[in-house]
Every structure is written in structure tokens, then in C-alpha cells.
Amino acid sequence: MTGTPAVRDPGRVEYVLPLRWTTDEDLPELTAYLRALSAAVPVMVVDGSPEPLFAAHRRAWAGVVRHVRPEPWPGANGKVRGVMTGLHLAWADAVVLADDDVRWRPAQLRRALRLLEDADVVVPQNVFEPAPWHARWDTARTLVNRACGGDWPGTLVVRRSRLLDWGGYDGDVLFENHELVRTVAAHGGRVLRADDLYVPRRPPRTRTFWSQRVRQAYDDLAEPLRLTVEAAVLPTLVAAAVTRRAGPALVVAGASVGLAWRGRRLGGGRAVFPAGDVALAPLWVAERAVCVWAALALRARGGVPYAGGRLLRAGTPGRRLRTRVTL
Numbered sequence: 001m002t003g004t005p006a007v008r009d010p011g012r013v014e015y016v017l018p019l020r021w022t023t024d025e026d027l028p029e030l031t032a033y034l035r036a037l038s039a040a041v042p043v044m045v046v047d048g049s050p051e052p053l054f055a056a057h058r059r060a061w062a063g064v065v066r067h068v069r070p071e072p073w074p075g076a077n078g079k080v081r082g083v084m085t086g087l088h089l090a091w092a093d094a095v096v097l098a099d100d101d102v103r104w105r106p107a108q109l110r111r112a113l114r115l116l117e118d119a120d121v122v123v124p125q126n127v128f129e130p131a132p133w134h135a136r137w138d139t140a141r142t143l144v145n146r147a148c149g150g151d152w153p154g155t156l157v158v159r160r161s162r163l164l165d166w167g168g169y170d171g172d173v174l175f176e177n178h179e180l181v182r183t184v185a186a187h188g189g190r191v192l193r194a195d196d197l198y199v200p201r202r203p204p205r206t207r208t209f210w211s212q213r214v215r216q217a218y219d220d221l222a223e224p225l226r227l228t229v230e231a232a233v234l235p236t237l238v239a240a241a242v243t244r245r246a247g248p249a250l251v252v253a254g255a256s257v258g259l260a261w262r263g264r265r266l267g268g269g270r271a272v273f274p275a276g277d278v279a280l281a282p283l284w285v286a287e288r289a290v291c292v293w294a295a296l297a298l299r300a301r302g303g304v305p306y307a308g309g310r311l312l313r314a315g316t317p318g319r320r321l322r323t324r325v326t327l
Helices: 027-038 053-058 078-089 106-116 133-147 160-165 175-188 207-211 213-222 224-243 247-271 274-298 316-327
Strands: 015-019 043-047 066-068 094-098 121-127 155-159 191-200 304-306 310-311
Touching: 015 078, 027 043, 027 053, 027 078, 043 078, 053 175, 053 316, 066 078, 066 310, 078 094, 078 160, 094 106, 094 133, 106 155, 106 191, 121 133, 121 310, 133 175, 133 274, 133 316, 155 160, 175 191, 175 213, 175 316, 191 207, 207 316, 213 224, 213 274, 213 304, 224 247, 224 274, 274 304, 274 316
Parallel strands: 015 043, 015 094, 043 066, 121 191
Antiparallel strands: 094 155, 121 155, 304 310
């Protein structure tokens, strides 16, 4: 990013990174990114890490970012607390919210700001850089999602004043970025999906990837129609195996490949997503067919484990949010 024209304008944009780490193994890489990014935009890190790590972060980022503790916010989801703290403390009306693995570049930020002029929240598209095998597996999920209404990135660009005027969003749900966007829509705000705005994201470590499988499936409890379709896949395949019929498996595989292929074509995706990732879609669909039942079992037991407790709700139904707005 050195030598790239800056987008700094304290009245226009601020970058907010909610963070809660239990290990600092990625601190050098994140620090290098924040140093480069802070030359382009003001950066705030809302840090809920334990005190020894918080102190190390303060030393590493002194003079680079605004480093603050999260403020109180109702609900068990710590990321929502971090986001709402960032929105309360931000100086700019345009705020980029980003997870610690997202890697915006100045040209992408400039385009996002232009898009936000006609929207209340902009939803870009993440793409893994680099892309080891498990990132390519997860990219199959991205491609299917793009064909089914849009993927959910680890970053959003929001109009701060609007979200604060609406009272923020629910902090007791797991699928927090979905909840934020659904809240904006429930208030009549404009949601702009920028499927051709590709923002890099660092892949998780392999052990983290495996630990995320059921939790990602739990997010689908926020989307009942999608959940119903996914939950039907496993019984269909089991029944086909028992009766020794290959047809249902071929239909599921063909449909998943077709959706992934369509997702890759949208928004100039062929220039970003390797064609070979389309072939991984049946594997991802098979994974989700199993994990969604594990997610339903977790819900029956009180919710998904989260930060020493449990979160029962994946999200708030849009109809309920709209009802709250009209009351």
C-alpha cells in the first residue's frame, strides 16, 4: 500500500476493527497491515482481549490507531459490543467495520465510499488471499451463496448516523453481520450488495477452519428457507443410499455445481475465483448437510457455545424486526 493515494478524510470515513484475541501469534502481520492502513484512513481498534494482550497491543499500536476498550452493550455477542462501541466513538459518518482477517486496500475503500453515497450499508465480497486447500473448500460456499442471494463477508461499510438513530442492533445473536444488515432493511434503509467489490481476507489456520464448521451452519438458523433445504439433503442422501439409488446424489451434486458456476459468473467473479473451486461445491454441500443437523442439536441443548456461554438465536426474523420498528 506504500505510495498509493490516500483516502484519509476524518469527516468522511473511519475504519473500526472489533477484536478479541486469546493469542498474539498474528500480531506482527496485523500490526504491519494497520500501519499501512492508517496512512490512508483513521483506524480504531475496539479491543476486548484479556489485559496482558491488551497491554501488548497498546504498545504495538501506539501512535498508529485509536485503541479502546469495548463499552457496555446488551447481549452476549462480544463483536456486536465492539461494533457498537466503534460506532459511538467514531468521528466520521462513513464507517468501515472489518474483522481482523480482512485486508482492505485504498482503491477498494474509495469505491466503497462512492457506493455508500447511495446506501446505508454496503456489503462487499471477500476473497481468500492466499488460498490453501481449506480456503478453496470454503470458497465453494462463497460461490453457492453468491448464486443464492449473496455471500456474507467479514466486513461492512455503514452509515453511522443512521444505525445510531435506529438504536443499533441486537447483541444476543450469533449471525451478527446478517443481523446488522437485516436491521437496516427493517428500518427502510438501503442495502447495497457490491458483489464485484472484492476485498481480500486471510484464510484461517486449518485447525480454526475445522472448528468453524458447525458454527457456520448454526448461522443458517437465521434463514429458515435455506435451513429447510439444507436439512433435507442428508435424509435424501441417506434414503438414496439405503435404496441404492444414485439419482438423488447426482441431482444434489449437479445442482451444487450449477449454483457455484453461476455464483462464479456474477460480478466478474471469473477473474477472481478459480474455475476448479466450482468442483468443490458438492463436498461443501455434503459438509453442510451434516453440520446443519449438528447445529439443530446444539439449538435443542440451549445454543452454540460462545465465549464461555451459549447463544441460542442465530438472528432475529425480519418480520419481527419490522414489527418492532412500527411499534
